[in-house]
Amino acid sequence: MKKALAAEFIGTFWLVLGGCGSAVLAAAFPQLGIGLLGVSLAFGLTVLTMAYAVGPLSGGHFNPAVSIGLWAGGRFPGSRLLPYVAVQVLGAIAAGGVLALIATGKPGFDLAASGFAANGYGEHSPGGYSMAAAALTEAVLTAGFLLVILGATSRQAAPGFAPLAIGMALTLIHLISIPVTNTSVNPARSAGVALFAGDWALGQLWLFWLAPIGGAVIGALAGRVLFDAPPLAATEDAR
Template identity: 40%
Template sequence: MWLINPRSSIEDLGKISFWKALAAEFIGTGFLVFVGCGAAVTSAPSQGTDAFVTRVALTFGLTVATMVWCICGVSGGHINPAVTVAFLVTRKISLIRGLLYMAFQCSGAVAGAALLFAVSTTEIAGGGFGCNGIRAKDGTTFIVTGTQAVLIEALITFVLIFTVFATCDSKRGDLKGSGPLQIGIAVLICHLAVIPLTGSSMNPARSLGPAVIRGDQCWNDHHVYWIGPMIGGAVAGLMYDLIFAADSSLRKLGDCLSGDDYDAEDDRDNDTKRAGRV
């Protein structure tokens, strides 16, 4: 299959830096859930108010920025399966790296939720516990339909992944400032917009962690928080990399779709060599 590069996948397993990257993804995602959902559970009495939305949005946005800043030099700072899928479909990482990143992100999210549960009071732990959902408190009245929720999650994840790819575009010379902060701002604005509708997950691992620990109604409509972000992330990654990236071209698109051993870095190196001969 065009997506699989067996050589690079196997080589990943033998590198110490690869296992450090997995540990970084575990820790980064764990603290994202612990801190972000911590803001949600401690704001439970005012849930649904502007103060609640603002507090939770700021916490998630700034936590993402902080964690990406801390680990981006080790793992790239994905801390989100949707980000990893986008990098996988654009062939910037190997299949093994992508699958293990997602496994460690999800396990880190569960660990973060478990830590939050361990330090929470019975009253807090018995509440919503930061779970995402599209139903009102009665469990039956839907705030938005399932289809609408999937579309919302896909769109806000598109914003996030589009920002990530723009930030990581090394060929652009017009970008200034902090890349992690720009990514955190993307998370912040999307949370401000749709927390009252879907809870603004834009990260399947973030939704999985509290659901595993809390259970009960946290599993209601859980598929929404995988389908939407994964689709939105993949579309955003492909669209930016193959159409809007500074080195995008029809030849790059053809190589990516047809080459069994396509490597984006090699492709950029060849572009540089060709430019030097002109």
């Protein structure tokens, strides 16, 4: 269990540092050519790399919505849910702190004014989308994410390719939803940077817990009907 929790902390730390770091440090400089595609790939690559690296220790959730969804889908024991969510949030906050230290190393950088890759709706949505549009986007895309996770790790799936499918799914999700919400589908990722952006980011954070978790449960219940779970022993050994 200790190794599993350490893996979730490290994986979530890597996701927030790599994904949000690409948005805060690189996307702000058009001459680097990273843009929407680069940030989307960065998020996908963080999950892909850590799913292969530490996924065998913990299952490679790195996301409270995924942990809750896997529990709802019958793939994860409820007794481990709270510890997983706790270390995921702590990993995200630690990454947000490291990123804040790096970003403020540039003279004149303002965490609040920059937005610090925080998620938002209304006037804080990159494209000016409403709260309802943001909630629908986050819920539907997280539901789709859980379907990919459950399908890629089911008994019907080819073994060894799940991290690739899951990482590419997260890339696709970001390509769709960065203009709408800056893309959450991960409450820990949202909390990890909102704490440093402060103000409006903390005020809107509730949506980026509620919508992804709701979507994850819906996706997981659908996946429970569609896909056969791996043998219980294999599921437990992976955690």
